[in-house]
Amino acid sequence: MVIDCGDCPLRKLEGFQKVKPDELAFLKRFKVGELSVDKGAPILMEGANSPQLYTVLRGMGLRYKLLPNGRRQVVNFVLPGDFLGLQAGVMGEMKHSVEATTRMVLCVFDRSELWTLYKHHPEQAFDLTWLASIHEHFLGEALTSVGQMSAEQRICWGLLRFHERCNDAGLADGETCPLPYTQQDLADALGLSLVHTNKTLTKLRNRQILAWRDGYLRFLDREKAETSAMLERDTSRPRPLI
Amino acid sequence: MVIDCGDCPLRKLEGFQKVKPDELAFLKRFKVGELSVDKGAPILMEGANSPQLYTVLRGMGLRYKLLPNGRRQVVNFVLPGDFLGLQAGVMGEMKHSVEATTRMVLCVFDRSELWTLYKHHPEQAFDLTWLASIHEHFLGEALTSVGQMSAEQRICWGLLRFHERCNDAGLADGETCPLPYTQQDLADALGLSLVHTNKTLTKLRNRQILAWRDGYLRFLDREKAETSAMLERDTSRPRPLI
């Protein structure tokens, strides 16, 4: 029933680092079970201090912050391989919420073992810092996108990055990948209104740059999309997987 | 000439964690010298793989990304106590540039010792993850600000956060703190045009909310500023200082 870390389907993918046998042994002990949640379910709440850490095995979700005025910022989309709860692990509480967009399956780790990890498994400790840095990098790029780019550029940027991450997670099929979110989710991620997001998507579709229908995204003219998004070259090496 | 880590003036401040004697001994070995740079000088460049890591001792700077179209996103302001170069340390290259806004003095650390830190000093390793998480948190908040707030709200948010950080660094005097940046710097940080930033600052000054003149920022009505910024309560505990 519960997947053995040694057989983890994610680790077989190219985008993730290989792991040494003794490190694997620790991960097996670190993992205390699996959690399956329904579409729409909350996973972590802002301000809470979760006793558990998670790695996404299957499904998609999103991280977001709610403002007192009711507005919402989607901080990023959550895909298989993502590690959840590290902020609470080191800072004492979550700074954003996480909820499931589709049904999800999560590996559950015991947070009280986190210190053991730092004490006896420096490789994994390094990996955790790496993961935090990757997030920092992504958020810096998102900030740049929202701060400096037009609606069309932001949408191209956001969807290209998403497709790239789907690819890493083994979910993309050529230029096509699943995109189970609503236009409102995308709008909240890019700092745009729903209406303007919809109209800009229509333009991109009419200009044969991309299509998004029935939960699937497809790039028809990746060249144009990338030019619009001003993407920095991707120098990512295999990511750690905890 | 060179400050001994044991006498570090920053560590005496309340906002930073105390450190155990054996940890201090390692920091002393880790520190290889001090670097003094002039106003306007580049410190780290995007894409570069710096062999050194820095902690700011004195002075201020800014982190930024440049876009192909010439626009600039200021990712954040750099104050004493900030650690620079961690991204290059774990990910292999910097994802943004850092430059000095005033004259600055930096502690220099040897990056090749980073692995020693993870291997033999788990407390410090944990602290590095913590620092990365703090950045992640800050960038998430900045993204939310730029994505969801009006010009006035963003400016209040940015300047309040800056004042708070000055306070932690022992640079604030009541409601006043130094602010050696240009309006263009602030505009680029908040995703606003220079002109609109200027006009909004004028409004805030006329409404007696804040004043920014001659390199110093002063809050006249903090209450109103905080309401405008929708600041989340600050739950920060003493930060690690490397």
Added chain:
DNA sequence: CGACGCGTTGAAACTCGTCAATTGGTGTGG
């Protein structure tokens, strides 16, 4: 003295947000 950087101000143009209404699909209860 002139060049330059920074702050300031006015006017015009435009992107984008808000309001409002419609469509189509899905699920639920009578």
Added chain:
DNA sequence: CCACACCAATTGACGAGTTTCAACGCGTCG
């Protein structure tokens, strides 16, 4: 089986916030 509610996507109209363009003042520096 149909009525109804509900949600996501869509479209039009209008207005507000923001950007862009342009010009000027002021202090500093060579």
